Amino acid sequence: MKLHNTHQLSDEMLTIAGEVPNWVVRAGAGIFSGIFGLFLIGTWVIKYPEVLKGNAVVTTQVPPIRVVTRSGGRMIRLLAKDEMQVTKGQVLAEIENTTRLENIPTMQRLIVEAKQFLQDTQRPISFPTTNFVWGDLQQDFLLLRQSYLDLKRLQADRHLHDQLARLHQQAEELRQMTALNERQKALHEEEFKNTEEQFKSDEKLYKEGVYSKMDYLKTKNKYIEKQREREDFDKRSIDNRIKINELEQTAEQFNYTHVEKTRQCLDNIGRSIANIENSLRNWQQHYLITAPADGKLVFLKNLTENQHLTASDTLFAVMPSQSQFIASVDIPVRGMGKASVGQKVIIKLDDYPYQEFGMLEGKVLSMAPSLSVRSYRVVVALPHGLHSTYHQTLYCRSEMAGTAEIVTADLRLIERAFYGIRKLLM
Structure with a gap:
């Protein structure tokens, strides 16, 4: 080629x-x-959405109530289990003390009986045996029992009753003597009138010279004697009334003394009841750990009996029943002018990686400045609860931390490019 x-x-x-x-x-x-x-x-x-990012905490609308110990010591009894339903006031644990939880029903029964006794002193109070351990309530218990025994002795004492009976009997006898004296005085009054008329007649005859002086003086002395007897009747009536008043005053004094002693015993019983109730409340606050509200109990740390606790330890959290979930988000102030109520919020939880479990979606419910001037506190409603975008229902024990993104606007790519160019030109 x-x-x-x-x-x-x-x-x-x-x-x-x-x-x-x-x-x-x-x-x-x-x-x-x-x-x-x-x-x-x-x-x-x-x-491409424009977002504001911040830290989020997912919790209930009514925040979980944390249970904190008020005093330290060894936990001798644990009566709660993780995730159990509790009611307000239910005992969860007991810290070592001298009174002991098992004695409380007996103390409460004693308080009820003592209050009933104050309403009706004929009702008895059943005191526990002498070997019953009262602990911090021992002094108030001894005062209550002693006041109760003193009152019962007063009620059973017959000496005062016998004294009052004798005084009333003497007063009644004096009244009878006074009545008899009044009847005798009435009879004597007739004799006195007759003697007085005779004396006036003899006095007239004596002045006329008909009666001798000796006869006149006899009649006059008899008239004077009747006057003295008349005054003696009045004197006996006055003496009887004075004695009756003295006896009645003595009876009233005895009765007042008895009433005063009874009232003092009742006051001591009432004061002892109040002291026992107050001491019991203080004991419960210091040595019993109780549920502050109805709801589900969540253990915040591993707990076992005989474990030593320190004051201000956070042991449990009570999740309120039938409470909706919300998210509390702290957003920096930068860009918050673009945020508004109703905007979409995407929450990614630390406990549940969003690549595997999905994210939670919510809406801005409210916005308010926080204590720090550098951030806002945003409350986010979760209409779907803990149901994620991957159609999984997430489980919340107490609170869950994560990050939140508030979608302020969905900008087109060309709009973002235009904003960038405008920013460069300006």
Whole structure:
């Protein structure tokens, strides 16, 4: 085959060989225009959300109530289990003490009986045996029992009753004597009138010279004697009334003393009841750990009996029953002017990686400045609860931390490019 040198080609052939075909140019221009058009369409169609990020805590609308110990010591009894339903006031644990929880029902029964005794002193109070351990309530218990025994002795004491009976009997006898004296005085009053008339008649005759002086003096002495007897009747009546008053005052004094002693015993019993109730409340606050509300109990640390606790230890949390979940989000102030109520919020939880479990979706419920001027506190409602975007229901023990993103706007790519260009120009 014979080879030809390129220098042997004519100029016309070289020109034809160097020109690009028109169809290639048209095809290239069409492909470039199509790609550019698709790019423009993509920048208009594709939207990228603008978000504000912050730290979030998912909790219940009524926040969980944390149970904290008020005093330290060895926990001698653990009566609660993790995730059990509890009621307000239910005993969860007991710290070592001298009174002991098992004695409380007996103490409460004693308080009820003592209050009933104050309403009706004929009702008995059943005190525990002498070997019963009262612990911190021992002094108040001894005062209560002693006051009760003193009152019972007063009620059973017959000496005062006998004294009052004798005084009343003496007063009644004096009244009878006074009545008899009044009857005798009435009879004597007739004699006195007769003697007085005779004396006046004899006095007149004596003045006329009919009676001798000796006869007149006899009549006068008899009249004076009747006057003295009349005054004696009055004197005996007055003496009897004075004695009756003295006896009645003595009886009233005895009765007042008895009533005063009874009232003092009742006051001591009432004071002892109040002291026992107050001491019992203090004992419960210091040595019993109780549920502060109804709900589900969650252990916040591993707990066992005979474990030593220190004051202010946080042991449990009570999750309120039938309470909706919300999220509390701290958002930096930068960009908060674009946030508003009702905007979408995406929450990613630390306990549940969102790549595997999905995310929670919510809406901004309220916004308010926090204590720090550098952040806002945003409350987010969770309409779907703990149901994630991957259709999984997440489990919350107490509170769950994570991050939140408030979607303030869905901007197109072309809008973002325009904002960038405008920012550069300004």
